[in-house]
Amino acid sequence: MTTNHLQRAQFYLEHSRHDEAMQEIGFALGHDPNDAYARALLAFCLVERKQDDEALKQAQWAVHCAPDLAYAHFAVAYVQCEANRYKQADAAIREAIRIYPLEADYHALRAQIACGLRQWRVALEAAETGLQMDARHVGCTNLRALALRNLGQPDHAAVVLDSALAHNPENAYTHVNRGYAYLQAGDHRNALLHFREALRLDPGSAAAREGVLGALNARNPIYRLLLRYFFFMSRIPRGMQFVLLFGGWYVVNVASNVSSHNPGLAPYIVPVRIGYIVFVFLAWTANPLFNVLLRFDPLGRLALTRQQWIATDFMIFCLIGVCAGLAGWLRNGSDTALLILVFSAILMIPIAAACESRGPKRRLIFGIYAGTLALLSLVTILLTAFASGDAADPFFSATLLGFIAFTWLANFIPDR
Secondary structure (H helix, E strand, O other), X not given: OHHHHHHHXXXXXXOOOHHHHHHHHHHHHHHOOOOHHHHHHHXXXXXXXXXXXXXXXXXXXXXXXXXXXXXXXXXXXXXXXXXXXXXXXXXXXXXXXXXXXXXXXXXXXXXXXXXXXXXXXXXXXXXXXHHHHOOOOHHHHHHHHHXXXXXXXXXXXXXXXXXXXXXXXXXXXXXXXXXXXXXHOOOHHHHHHHHHHHHHHOOOOHHHHHHHHHHHHOOOHHHHHHHHHHHHHHHOOHHXXXXXXXXXXXXXXXXXXXXXXXXXXXXXXXXXXXXHHHHHHHHHHHHHHXXXXXXXXXXXXXXXXXXXXXXXXXXXXXXXXXXXXXXXXXXXXXXXXXXXXXXXXXXXXXXXXXXXXXXXHHHHHHHHHXXXXXXXXXXXXXXXXXXXXXXXXXXXXXXXXXXXXXXXXXXXXXXX
């Protein structure tokens, strides 16, 4: 009886019918509350319903009930991976593979986790091991192509994906991966074709929807340059990303100190410094900022999610502030207008980070942070305009310190 319930639950889970799956799992657990396989299946259902904490609890309960059940460790790894806790996920999937090394799904998940850790060689090896178990495994094929692309072998990755599409042209995941391969190669037209096909096959695909937006924005040459930077940064470990960002900031500051002692170098260094500031600003705000233009594009309007629409609303509000502040400052050199210009511009960064966050906790933290900075900015502007003396100075300092702290803290808050 229990076996029948679990077989039906597995069927429902594979077809994304989570309510029916959970009902069958409930019947099975009613017969045996310590059924490890049922607990593991329940964990998968809960992850799909965004109940990550409860999902992890169920997966760990499954491991407790049956420490030698590879599927239980697989469930723990999957839950941790979905929560972006890749190190914990890696330990769990290694244990699952140790217990049962012949399951392609386990190697595919290990490859996915390695991709999350930017360990591209490990990802490639895991995907290729999984393909030895199942030569047509969709997950392993796509992760192998992703690893090859990030190891500097885009042509080989393209061959892998084209071969996969030849065998199964109706797989949305492969179309998404092929689209990103085209996008990385600078071919946004073919990328858009594959993303649209992926959306046709799977209208709920968030990756395909984001790909459509990226391909549409890539029509802009400035965004294409930023895409090259984004793809480059995605290939290197997070620690190295931090080193590069810090190194760029340090070099620009050293160059500025040099120009202050050697005025003759200023005409060469000042444009570099301005370019660096603009580049960093766009690196933070590119997606919501360019999405503003997509509000006027028929396909772009359809691809934008509600969260992205809200982000563009905030961007438009800030852009109005930038334009108004710039106009006022050019007209009469007003300090108040200059503050409106500067604060409207820098507020785009925490607003963009909040709206672009996938995890609800990160989105809430950044939203509160952005709101606090906005309030401090408003108080600073009002005191500068209507108060006398140095009343605005403490608020001005607090706003700038808060913004600087945000650009550092954002690198350490996980997106979950």
